[in-house]
Amino acid sequence: MQDIIYMREALKQAHRAFDNNEVPVGCVIAYKGRIIARAHNQVETLKDPTAHAEMIAITQAASALGSKWLQGVSVYVTIEPCQMCAGALVLARIKRLVYGADDPKTGAFGSACDILKTRGLNHSFEVTRNILCRESSFIISEFFKKKRRPIKKAGVN
């Protein structure tokens, strides 16, 4: 139940991304029953390939805890993280990852690869999938449908 509450907050962040014409991914980070970071994808707005929701949220959470290690935190993200974000979650030593929908193209927790099977990994964590999966993938497919829709030309009969 708690997972669904936090994932709804992550989904709100994904909707913010959608409204800003960003690939709609949202993330929140919880620690001891409290949300300490909320972020949405900002790659287009910041023109920065590293500005994924998870990366921004990790930096926020580290700042909130005053620590480079996010021990004891749970990360909620609407879509399976990519390799960059997965690597950051390992470096941050999180306790648990919860995500909505798989990303068959770039997901790094079993889809394109599985970062937790990397040899010599010095930190691992629990992963829970498919929490609000339909809502998380629906907003993504709506976004790409909108992107592909032809723009009506003004002044053409």
Next chain:
Amino acid sequence: MQDIIYMREALKQAHRAFDNNEVPVGCVIAYKGRIIARAHNQVETLKDPTAHAEMIAITQAASALGSKWLQGVSVYVTIEPCQMCAGALVLARIKRLVYGADDPKTGAFGSACDILKTRGLNHSFEVTRNILCRESSFIISEFFKKKRRPIKKAGVN
């Protein structure tokens, strides 16, 4: 020859990290014969697990070019990038990566894993290794030697 010049600049950044008590990794990014980003590892200073030299340099370079894609850039880094940084280099669509020394524990270009072998990867690039390898690994081993050295207790005899 040009590679050695740029790698010397990356090494200068690694020395800055060393002086700030950070794991000494440095990075510069070059575009059309000019350095557009220089950064060193700042994980301890910023208390941010994502603040690797490469990540900071990628954000700087994207800002310099006004683009989320770093097409045509070459990235020089003293140590083989980890999975987070490797993922960011793929997302940034760089042209070429040049690095100094392998990182057997976490390197993502053949040591711990090889990100360029991920299935379905939508961007790849040339990788050149072993440029100023000895200098790049020497500064790392000096750093960890210093860390392990016992601190002399003040006021004991």
